[in-house]
Amino acid sequence: MDDNTPNDGALAPVGVALVGAGYWGPNLARNFLACAETDLRWIVDLDTERASAVVNGRPDVRVADDLSQALDDPEVQAVAIATPPATHLPLAEAALRAGRHVLVEKPLATTAADGERLARLADDLGLVLMCDHTFCYTPVVRAISRLVASGDLGDIQYVDSIRVNLGLVQSDVDVFWDLAPHDLSVLDHILPPEVRPVGIAAHGADPIGSGQACVGYLTIPLSGGAIAHVTVNWLSPSKIRQMVIAGSRKMAVWDDMKPSQRLSILDSGVELRTPEGPEEKRRLLVDYRVGDMLVPALPEGTEALRAVVTEFAECARTGRTPLTDGWAGVRILRLLEAASVSLRSNSAMISVPDGS
Ligand SMILES: NC(=O)c1ccc[n+]([C@@H]2O[C@H](COP(=O)([O-])OP(=O)(O)OC[C@H]3O[C@@H](n4cnc5c(N)ncnc54)[C@H](O)[C@@H]3O)[C@@H](O)[C@H]2O)c1
Structure with a gap:
């Protein structure tokens, strides 16, 4: 579908709450706003002034300082998380437990175990967990x-x-x-x-x-x-x-x-x-x-993030597994974790689990 063509009504756009309005969040917000398949309803940031600056006076996007406010909105079907990595686990877990599909910025979490917990939870609940591996x-x-x-x-x-x-x-x-x-x-x-x-x-x-x-x-x-x-x-x-x-x-x-x-x-x-x-x-x-x-x-000329948000919307609608799902995020975490172990062990070669 052309980005600027209005949705034909066959499928309603996916209601999205975006958490994080720092450096990267506004890029996601711009793409959610431009994508006909998504309806950006909330921007959540501890710093509400920052979130308001991203909203830029639009009456259809609300601002909150806590994700729970957006999760009370039944029109929100999906949550995108662009906060510092240490906050990814609690925010993504809260959104999944509230029955929402989740897009998490890279890295998925700060440990492979936390990443696996999120990927498993999404699988158990039948929800989409996607990691933004933009490239x-x-x-x-x-x-x-x-x-x-x-x-x-x-x-x-x-x-x-x-x-x-x-x-x-x-x-x-x-x-x-x-x-x-x-x-x-x-x-x-x-x-x-x-x-x-x-x-x-x-x-x-x-x-x-x-x-x-x-x-x-x-x-x-x-x-x-x-x-x-x-x-x-x-x-x-x-x-x-x-x-x-x-x-x-x-x-x-x-x-x-x-x-x-x-x-x-x-x-x-x-x-x-x-x-x-x-x-x-x-x-x-x-x-x-x-x-x-x-x-x-x-x-040239199309932002990769536009493809990211479109993929997220399509997977949220259809239940299809995203190109970069939670398990892809886990595989990267396993490699990064093994690299950190190597760094602390005089650059020893560290095995990575099967499937990494
Ligand atoms: N895909 C890419 O190419 C790419 C590029 C840059 C950053 N990132 C990722 O994006 C994420 C965010 O990075 P950034 O550089 O924008 O960080 P940032 O520090 O600039 O912004 C983070 C924002 O999150 C808010 N925040 C923190 N905890 C929160 C919470 N619990 N609830 C609500 N808001 C909260 C902060 O107030 C801040 O405004 C990171 O995971 C980073 O790795 C990805």
Whole structure:
């Protein structure tokens, strides 16, 4: 449905309460207001002035300082939570227990156990629990996901992701918990089911004495012998957002800083030839393939968050499992938790549970 076309009346828009009007909440509010499938009814924030500023005088959106007020409204069918991670569990649990579908900002919770509790509760109650892994809703990640699933890239050999810039040094979370959920959720989304993280080792440094790792490297062995590496850094002079997905047939390069060439698919690779004869058997026979590069046209100009709120509304209406459900949020929490254990254990390789 076109964003600006009024709902045709066949299905009423989903009534939504948004909790959190800080930095990220207003982005969700803007998209809920613009989406024909959602009816934003409440903005809840401990700071009601902040919430009122987001409402900007609209008479149809009410303001509250406590979620319970919005949950008393029978027209609210769904709750979106954009508050600090430590508040996600109590707010999401209250909304689910009140029978509402829930969208939670990343990270789903602050521990994997809390995330599992929410995912299980949603399953038991037959409600939708969705985690906002925003990048999974971008055209470029959808295109990469299709490329991998179609087999065009061949077998995945490695994934290398870099997310660095002069970032906001946080006081409550380290650079892994702040930035790596993006890379890890994309990995989770694009990798085929037979290629899953089996462990994680984290190296981190705090060269400015902030009390948290500001520079970090994650090494993630994948089942089947492939490997992923993630670099995250709040102290980099250059802003780099790049992911290389190397397959046995082709390689994909996602450069998010290049809107005109966000995705390149290179017919390049390195192969070992089977040696023939005694002379060849003594040498390693390496074939380099440098072929054409394809730059697919991707739709630009649509906010990924619009796709997020639309997916949430459709799943709330139909009961369909969202692309990034609560269990996807749990898998990311398991990886982040294992990375924190590794960091405290001299960067030891920590196994991650099956399915992570
Ligand atoms: N998907 C993304 O790309 C993306 C980007 C940025 C932030 N986030 C996530 O969004 C969430 C919020 O981050 P932020 O940067 O907007 O935080 P923020 O600190 O700027 O805002 C949080 C807001 O929540 C309110 N709040 C706190 N506890 C509350 C409660 N119990 N009830 C009602 N309101 C409460 C605060 O008053 C504040 O206005 C985090 O989980 C963060 O990781 C996601």
